Amino acid sequence: MTDQFEPTIIGFTCNWCSYRASDLAGTARMKYAPNVRLIRLMCSGRLDPTFVLRALSEGADGVMITGCHPGECHYIEQNYKALRRFLLLRRVLTGLGIEPGRVKLVWASAAEGARFASETTTFVEEIRKLGPLNWGKDDDGPQTADDGKSSIVHGQEMEVPA
Amino acid sequence: MTEKIGVYVCHCGSNIAGVVDVEDVAKWAAEKLGHQGVVVARDYKFMCSSLGQELIEKDIKELGLTRVVVAACSPHLHEKTFRIAAQNAGLNPYLVELASIREQVSWVHTDKAVATAKSKAVVSGAVSRVIENAPLDEIKVPINPNTLVVGGGIAGIQSALEIANAGFHVYLVEREPSIGGHMAQFDKTFPTLDCSACILTPRMVEAGTHPNITLLTWSEVVNVAGYVGNFNVTIKKKARFINEELCTGCGICQEKCPKKVIDDVYEAGLGYRKAVYTPFAQAVPNFPVMDKENCIYFEKGTCKACEKFCPTNAIDFNQQDELINIDVGNIVLATGYDLFDARRVSNYGYGRLPNVFTSLEFERLSNAAGPTTGNIVLRDGKTVPKSVGIIHCVGSRDRNFNNYCSVICCMQGLKFAHLVHERTGATVYNFYIDMRTAYKAYDEFYQRVLEEGTLFVRGKVAEVTDAARYSNERGKLIIQTEDTLAGKQRRIPVDMVILSSGLEPRHDAREVGKLFGISCSMDGWFTEKHPKLDPVSTMTEGIYIVGCAQGPKDIPSSVAQGAAASARVLDKILQKEVALEPIKATVNKEMCSGCRICNGLCPFNAIAFLADDNVSEINPALCQGCGTCVAACPAGAISGTGFSNEQIIAQIDGLLMRNLEPVEA
Numbered sequence: 001m002t003d004q005f006e007p008t009i010i011g012f013t014c015n016w017c018s019y020r021a022s023d024l025a026g027t028a029r030m031k032y033a034p035n036v037r038l039i040r041l042m043c044s045g046r047l048d049p050t051f052v053l054r055a056l057s058e059g060a061d062g063v064m065i066t067g068c069h070p071g072e073c074h075y076i077e078q079n080y081k082a083l084r085r086f087l088l089l090r091r092v093l094t095g096l097g098i099e100p101g102r103v104k105l106v107w108a109s110a111a112e113g114a115r116f117a118s119e120t121t122t123f124v125e126e127i128r129k130l131g132p133l134n135w136g137k138d139d140d141g142p143q144t145a146d147d148g149k150s151s152i153v154h155g156q157e158m159e160v161p162a
Numbered sequence: 163m164t165e166k167i168g169v170y171v172c173h174c175g176s177n178i179a180g181v182v183d184v185e186d187v188a189k190w191a192a193e194k195l196g197h198q199g200v201v202v203a204r205d206y207k208f209m210c211s212s213l214g215q216e217l218i219e220k221d222i223k224e225l226g227l228t229r230v231v232v233a234a235c236s237p238h239l240h241e242k243t244f245r246i247a248a249q250n251a252g253l254n255p256y257l258v259e260l261a262s263i264r265e266q267v268s269w270v271h272t273d274k275a276v277a278t279a280k281s282k283a284v285v286s287g288a289v290s291r292v293i294e295n296a297p298l299d300e301i302k303v304p305i306n307p308n309t310l311v312v313g314g315g316i317a318g319i320q321s322a323l324e325i326a327n328a329g330f331h332v333y334l335v336e337r338e339p340s341i342g343g344h345m346a347q348f349d350k351t352f353p354t355l356d357c358s359a360c361i362l363t364p365r366m367v368e369a370g371t372h373p374n375i376t377l378l379t380w381s382e383v384v385n386v387a388g389y390v391g392n393f394n395v396t397i398k399k400k401a402r403f404i405n406e407e408l409c410t411g412c413g414i415c416q417e418k419c420p421k422k423v424i425d426d427v428y429e430a431g432l433g434y435r436k437a438v439y440t441p442f443a444q445a446v447p448n449f450p451v452m453d454k455e456n457c458i459y460f461e462k463g464t465c466k467a468c469e470k471f472c473p474t475n476a477i478d479f480n481q482q483d484e485l486i487n488i489d490v491g492n493i494v495l496a497t498g499y500d501l502f503d504a505r506r507v508s509n510y511g512y513g514r515l516p517n518v519f520t521s522l523e524f525e526r527l528s529n530a531a532g533p534t535t536g537n538i539v540l541r542d543g544k545t546v547p548k549s550v551g552i553i554h555c556v557g558s559r560d561r562n563f564n565n566y567c568s569v570i571c572c573m574q575g576l577k578f579a580h581l582v583h584e585r586t587g588a589t590v591y592n593f594y595i596d597m598r599t600a601y602k603a604y605d606e607f608y609q610r611v612l613e614e615g616t617l618f619v620r621g622k623v624a625e626v627t628d629a630a631r632y633s634n635e636r637g638k639l640i641i642q643t644e645d646t647l648a649g650k651q652r653r654i655p656v657d658m659v660i661l662s663s664g665l666e667p668r669h670d671a672r673e674v675g676k677l678f679g680i681s682c683s684m685d686g687w688f689t690e691k692h693p694k695l696d697p698v699s700t701m702t703e704g705i706y707i708v709g710c711a712q713g714p715k716d717i718p719s720s721v722a723q724g725a726a727a728s729a730r731v732l733d734k735i736l737q738k739e740v741a742l743e744p745i746k747a748t749v750n751k752e753m754c755s756g757c758r759i760c761n762g763l764c765p766f767n768a769i770a771f772l773a774d775d776n777v778s779e780i781n782p783a784l785c786q787g788c789g790t791c792v793a794a795c796p797a798g799a800i801s802g803t804g805f806s807n808e809q810i811i812a813q814i815d816g817l818l819m820r821n822l823e824p825v826e827a
Contacts (some may be wrong), residue, residue: 006196008818010814010817010818016681016701017234017681020238022266023236023238023262023265025265025270026236026264026265026269026270027265027269029269029270030270031270031271031272032270032271034267034270034271034276034277034280035275037280037287037818038266039283039287039809039813039817041235041789041805042745042787042788042789042802042804042805043788043789043790044726045332045763045788045789045790045793046227046788046789046790046792046793046802046805047791048792048807049809050812051528051810051814054811054814054815054819055814058814058815058818059818059819059820060814060818061395061693068681071672071676072681072682074679074681074701074702075765075766075786075788075789075790076676076679076766077765078765078788078790081763081794109681109683110681110683110689111683111684111689112684117270120375132546138484141737142560146285148796
């Protein structure tokens with residue numbers, strides 16, 4: 001193993017499009033970064049923002065939310081609701097001093113295995129640049145190794161746009 | 163209660179075991195997740211095999227397992243298999259979780275150590291989650307035996323006939339005045355050169371007169387509610403302005419109508435129809451419709467020639483659009499395709515150079531019942547071409563338009579070559595990039611066309627122009643192309659160019675998809691449940707897709723699909739009831755504050771506000787289980803079965819290995 005920081009990322013996928021995109025990436029044997037661990041929801045609209053906060057506070061360095069393309073939702077329009085929540089959540093994260101870039105929204109249809117794979121790899125790279133989050137480092141849980149990179153300057157992100 | 167969990171790690175031959183150390187994963191699960199209740203962890207070559215399933219069933223019975231985690235493939239493939247296995251052993255099927263370590267791990271990662279570590283995390287997530295799973299019972303609902311078929315082309319007709327012949331009622335809805343679809347426009351069909359009308363019209367008549375088929379032409383579906391077995395569909399029957407009870411189909415109204423209209427639909431713009439018309443002589447049903455847009459009476463308030471001459475007083479200018487409400491159990495979508503608009507390939511000159519024709523125009527030109535009674539002539543209506551160029555792959559296999567192959571165009575181009583040759587003796591050139599003549603007797607047809615002397619040039623045509631450079635090109639259309647077999651640039655002057663245009667999804671396919679709650683691929687074709695093993699089902703149970711609505715295909719494939727979907731429908735009808743996924747949301751009235759945030763979020767109108775109690779209530783029959791209301795409820799009063807907050811949070815913790823026994827750092 002190299003010294004490269006390997007982020008842990010939780011991915012939320014919807015049952016109808018993006019989970020199937022991840023299945024397709026598998027069936028097509030497309031290689032992508034192994035850092036994302038997926039949770040299947042019925043719809044991206046099911047994503048409670050607290051799930052994202054929970055993941056980040058329990059040791060995830062990033063969270064990827066994926067759903068059907070706007071207009072292609074199996075539940076007609078619930079991904080638009082996920083989009084709204086995502087935008088609000090990013091603001092909340094900024095307020096909490098967490099780079100909003102740690103949470104990413106990806107639209108991937110069931111046919112877009114390649115997109116799922118490439119977006120995952122890109123996101124892992126982005127998180128790698130941000131470094132570990134270590135949000136739960138005061139906790140005494142098992143996954144709390146502090147490598148001293150946790151002092152991230154949040155100055156810019158603290159400025160919430162009007 | 164402490165759970166007894168069994169973890170089963172599948173090798174999937176070498177599919178998983180080649181990349182993941184499955185023995186290690188099983189051993190690790192037994193050791194590190196023991197405190198969570200894992201009492202047994204095994205690996206096996208093929209978990210989905212009957213022996214693998216027996217292994218699980220045996221453990222459930224002998225060890226008294228209360229939860230099962232199978233680390234194998236995607237739940238979309240085998241979740242059902244293992245749920246049934248659990249059920250056979252007396253365990254509620256919803257107490258089984260799949261951890262996908264094939265599609266999510268072994269197939270997409272290469273490093274064995276990394277893949278094994280990730281597999282452990284995925285298993286750990288599933289173990290944590292399964293503890294929070296609750297036993298669920300499937301909801302059984304009765305199946306309405308009636309079926310709706312949307313689209314009256316050959317695929318829809320076949321589907322309707324199969325179901326009707328089995329003794330069940332079918333509503334066949336078609337937006338045009340007659341069924342028949344594109345096939346009714348053709349003269350000959352490849353490779354047998356069967357006369358299209360000769361094989362189609364008996365089917366059309368059968369569908370039109372079948373006691374089990376209610377034919378609703380000139381009608382469109384405007385609303386779909388409900389779910390498998392219990393759809394409620396609203397159909398708009400557009401006003402024909404003809405009383406169907408009185409009309410005998412004599413055709414006098416069409417004769418007397420003074421208004422000629424270019425027929426863009428059936429005649430592909432090459433011929434005329436009247437303002438009151440049946441699209442073609444063999445139309446089913448044989449009642450005309452009044453085209454309100456073009457009727458002189460509707461434009462100016464005078465005329466009524468049709469009414470004056472109608473011998474049975476069937477003309478009714480006061481008719482209104484009518485909304486029909488029907489209940490059906492299953493829906494078959496056979497909405498077909500649109501022809502690629504050749505104007506978009508501007509360098510081929512369609513729309514600008516008169517003697518460039520589209521494939522549908524040529525079909526009408528060669529049709530004995532068409533505008534030229536089957537004479538293949540130039541746009542002037544009389545000159546017989548001495549040379550004809552047929553360009554393949556127009557709008558298909560082209561990054562600028564559609565990447566996909568439209569399947570039928572090669573064979574169609576060959577058919578055109580044969581017809582031109584047979585009827586005019588003209589020299590025919592086929593410009594192709596690859597010749598695709600797969601399926602029975604197709605390549606034989608290609609050989610036949612070759613023997614007839616059709617010339618084949620391989621290479622993508624760059625341009626069709628009327629700018630002559632040489633004297634022999636004057637007055638001709640020049641096809642500029644590279645001949646990639648001979649390695650030469652060629653300019654080939656011809657009298658007529660036929661563009662073998664590709665197929666595209668119907669222009670309104672996305673809206674139709676939304677109406678029926680099914681999705682479209684990036685190209686716009688309706689998405690099937692599985693491209694190989696379930697090509698006629700969709701992700702929405704009870705809705706099937708057949709013919710070109712699913713993707714480009716020829717007549718035999720459309721017919722086969724129409725029949726295949728009917729088999730699915732009949733299977734559902736004969737089961738009399740269907741088990742719905744119990745994944746539904748419910749409101750805990752004790753906790754509900756009556757804020758009504760959820761009411762507006764539900765796209766299925768499943769949430770009602772009970773003003774008297776100041777609480778909201780979810781109708782489980784309408785709830786589709788998306789969970790948006792669960793996520794939005796500020797009081798946490800809504801819970802979603804199968805995907806509860808507890809389950810998801812447990813899975814997050816498990817995936818992040820927060821559930822491990824505290825061990826030394």
